[in-house]
Amino acid sequence: MAFSGVHRDRGELRIHESVEELSTNLADYIADLSEASVKERGVFAIALSGGSLIGLMGKLCEAPYNKTVDWAKWYIFWADERVVAKNHADSNYKLAKEGLLSKVPIVPSHVHSINDSLSAEEAGDEYEFDIRQLVKARMVCVSDISDCPKFDLILLGMGSDGHVASLFPNHSVLDVKNQWVSFITDSPKPPPERITFTLPVINSASNVVVVVTGESKAEAVHLAIDDLGPNCPSLPARVVQPTNGKLVWFLDKPAASKLESVQFCE
Numbered sequence: 429m430a431f432s433g434v435h436r437d438r439g440e441l442r443i444h445e446s447v448e449e450l451s452t453n454l455a456d457y458i459a460d461l462s463e464a465s466v467k468e469r470g471v472f473a474i475a476l477s478g479g480s481l482i483g484l485m486g487k488l489c490e491a492p493y494n495k496t497v498d499w500a501k502w503y504i505f506w507a508d509e510r511v512v513a514k515n516h517a518d519s520n521y522k523l524a525k526e527g528l529l530s531k532v533p534i535v536p537s538h539v540h541s542i543n544d545s546l547s548a549e550e551a552g553d554e555y556e557f558d559i560r561q562l563v564k565a566r567m568v569c570v571s572d573i574s575d576c577p578k579f580d581l582i583l584l585g586m587g588s589d590g591h592v593a594s595l596f597p598n599h600s601v602l603d604v605k606n607q608w609v610s611f612i613t614d615s616p617k618p619p620p621e622r623i624t625f626t627l628p629v630i631n632s633a634s635n636v637v638v639v640v641t642g643e644s645k646a647e648a649v650h651l652a653i654d655d656l657g658p659n660c661p662s663l664p665a666r667v668v669q670p671t672n673g674k675l676v677w678f679l680d681k682p683a684a685s686k687l688e689s690v691q692f693c694e
């Protein structure tokens with residue numbers, strides 16, 4: 429690894445020499461969290477995002493993880509989803525199903541995706557209701573400091589504009605506090621209609637991992653992590669700050685190239 433350390437208030441930074449190295453370490457990290465969670469409470473509630481993240485998780489489908497991870501204990505959710513049919517090329521469900529879920533023995537009834545026959549608003553409401561039932565059944569923990577669910581792990585990617593999940597810069601969805609799942613119909617990144625975990629839910633998780641690769645994200649990584657004083661723009665990725673949980677950034681060197689807070693060990 430090119431660098432590994434803890435930032436004063438932006439979580440742990442893990443900067444990798446290559447995307448290949450990042451993928452291996454990411455699979456290892458997720459497998460460890462799964463093991464700890466299954467040991468502690470018998471299940472692992474994990475929320476995925478879309479984009480390049482699923483490809484970067486690919487090593488989980490290979491040895492040793494395909495055999496060693498206790499897949500039957502996984503409960504799968506999405507931190508955000510595009511409101512399109514499940515067989516549509518834009519669907520985050522389809523991406524995860526093809527890239528991960530169909531390759532490991534996940535229990536089909538443990539996969540909690542949106543109802544794709546509803547409007548964005550209805551799909552968001554129904555998804556929140558679904559999660560509420562799983563919190564009642566203790567498959568998902570409840571936060572000790574808010575009324576939010578406490579996912580064992582929320583995995584996020586980040587756009588070059590600093591968005592995470594479907595929380596886009598300067599969008600009113602960033603201010604939603606009284607819901608677990610919200611919706612938007614004007615996403616700047618197509619497709620326009622999406623549902624998303626709200627910020628309080630993301631910040632109530634036990635673990636949040638943000639995975640970012642490539643030079644096109646370097647400026648956003650700098651703005652999301654470095655200490656920029658009072659003039660710091662309020663990037664969605666910057667307000668990801670789990671209250672009682674752990675935040676870890678998985679970066680490759682190009683994505684980390686504008687970070688002021690780190691010195692690479694060559």
Ligand SMILES: O=C(O)[C@H](O)[C@@H](O)[C@H](O)[C@H](O)COP(=O)(O)O
Nearest residue numbers: 477478479480585586587592593
């Ligand atoms: O459904 C989505 O669009 C996402 O969940 C979104 O938040 C994604 O994670 C980022 O846009 C990064 O995507 P890339 O890693 O592909 O750039």
